[in-house]
Amino acid sequence: MRTNANIFWLLTVFYIVSAGGYxxxxxxxxxxxxxxxxxxxxxxMLVFMSGFIGFYIxxxxxxxxxxxxxxxxxxxxxxxxxxxxxxxxxxxxFFLGLFAALAxxxxxxxxxxxxxxxxLALIAIIGFVFEHSRGxxxx
Numbered sequence: 001m002r003t004n005a006n007i008f009w010l011l012t013v014f015y016i017v018s019a020g021g022y023x024x025x026x027x028x029x030x031x032x033x034x035x036x037x038x039x040x041x042x043x044x045m046l047v048f049m050s051g052f053i054g055f056y057i058x059x060x061x062x063x064x065x066x067x068x069x070x071x072x073x074x075x076x077x078x079x080x081x082x083x084x085x086x087x088x089x090x091x092x093x094f095f096l097g098l099f100a101a102l103a104x105x106x107x108x109x110x111x112x113x114x115x116x117x118x119x120l121a122l123i124a125i126i127g128f129v130f131e132h133s134r135g136x137x138x139x
Contacts, residue, residue, distance in 0.1 A: 001057055001058075001070060002058070002070060004057050005054050005057040005058035005061060007054075008050050008051075009050075009054045011050040011054075012050045012051040015043060015044075015046040015050060018043050019043040019046075019047060022036075022039055022040055022043055023040050026040070067079070087131065090128070092124055092131055093128060095120075095124040096128055099117050099124050100121050102116070102117035102120075103117040103118050
């Protein structure tokens with residue numbers, strides 16, 4: 001975890017230098033002469049995003065303590081714990097992704113597609129959440 005945090009802190013510094021270089025390049029260009037706002041803002045947002053992730057991972061590592069990934073002598077089975085329960089036979093994630101993609105595609109195609117895709121996506125969410133509440137695999 002500490003290595004991951006250090007990588008994100010290094011990325012934060014890199015994006016700071018990149019944003020400064022991007023601004024200087026725009027200012028020093030004789031044909032342009034000013035800072036290109038959208039690109040500078042995008043690179044500056046990368047500074048904040050990587051800084052937030054680095055802060056979160058470092059704080060989590062401090063609170064959580066050492067994990068098997070930080071131990072050089074760790075074996076694979078040391079970090080092998082249950083992550084969660086996933087149904088390998090489920091079709092709901094596929095349909096949820098399909099209908100969500102259609103809903104986002106409606107921004108480019110037209111709003112009429114959103115009114116078709118959004119109710120189908122809601123049905124897929126409900127099916128995905130409640131798939132283990134009924135039928136053969138009910139708990």
